[in-house]
Amino acid sequence: MFDHVFAELRHAARGVVLDGENRILLCRCVLPGAVVWITPGGGIEEGESAGSALRRELLEEVGLNFEGPLRPVWHQRLIGPEYAQGYDGVINDYFLVYAEAFEPAGRLSEVELAAEHLTSFRWWRLDEIADYQGPELFGPRDLAAALDELIAEGPSENPVVLGP
Template identity: 70%
Template sequence: MSSLKLRHSVRAVLLDEEDRVLLCRCLVPGGEVVWITPGGGIEEGETAHAALRRELHEEVGLVFDGPLRHVWHQELVGPGYAEGHDGVINDYFLVRTTAFEPGGALSNSELAAENITAFRWWRTSEIADWRGPELFGPRDMATALNALIAEGVPDQPLLLGL
């Protein structure tokens, strides 16, 4: 029996004072566009919290030293989620912040090399009502966000699907 090689990533559910979430527009292999939360892979020897703080600085320019509260967990197995891996594990942490204009340490060309083409603050209603060709990751993001906003941080991270 072979074991799966999953890439462990951390992602930030960045909510501003109006409960809008900051998402990254990603162009994925095959040409699909998916709006996802900022974040990325945990490097060897790095803690989840250190990785998320690094990713936030690199991608959106947020230096954050407040509490990171684990709210969602997701495991996706299949091709196309992470190059050289059988899938990904995404752990999502809530980060409350005031709205800001994203501008991280990575240049636009470095972001493009990571398939990130834009950033946008979204209201949950905009995500729920979206009928365009672009997707959200996770697909049921609006429901998960509404529950997080209404009910607060869960006792245990909620398990998310695709």
């Protein structure tokens, strides 16, 4: 196996937003060649903390003004230009966010959301993710297993390292 040094990885903060029924809020992201359901969130801007970035992204994308504590639950490192345009890959840090169910309506317009490749939002039950047989993907790919563990056991002391 080769050890590569990558010039630039995009660091992102993502929210594992769960409601009172343990449904997770996901964003439908349409990319060239794939449609992926992902957690809300995005890139951390220069001088911004992961927590500040996630709070900003939640407000912009889905309209959630979250003031509570953010608990890191998952960490993911993906290498390849397909993960973040203009970068060699991405580092995703996922934080647990509990919220009452709401109808996602962020501050970004439909045009701005489309520029972010986001087309819709949906609350998913764990069994719907685990049983899904359609052509669309979930990000991370092992979302059902990671979510099942998180719901059953609660957050671990250190973030769980996820695969692609």
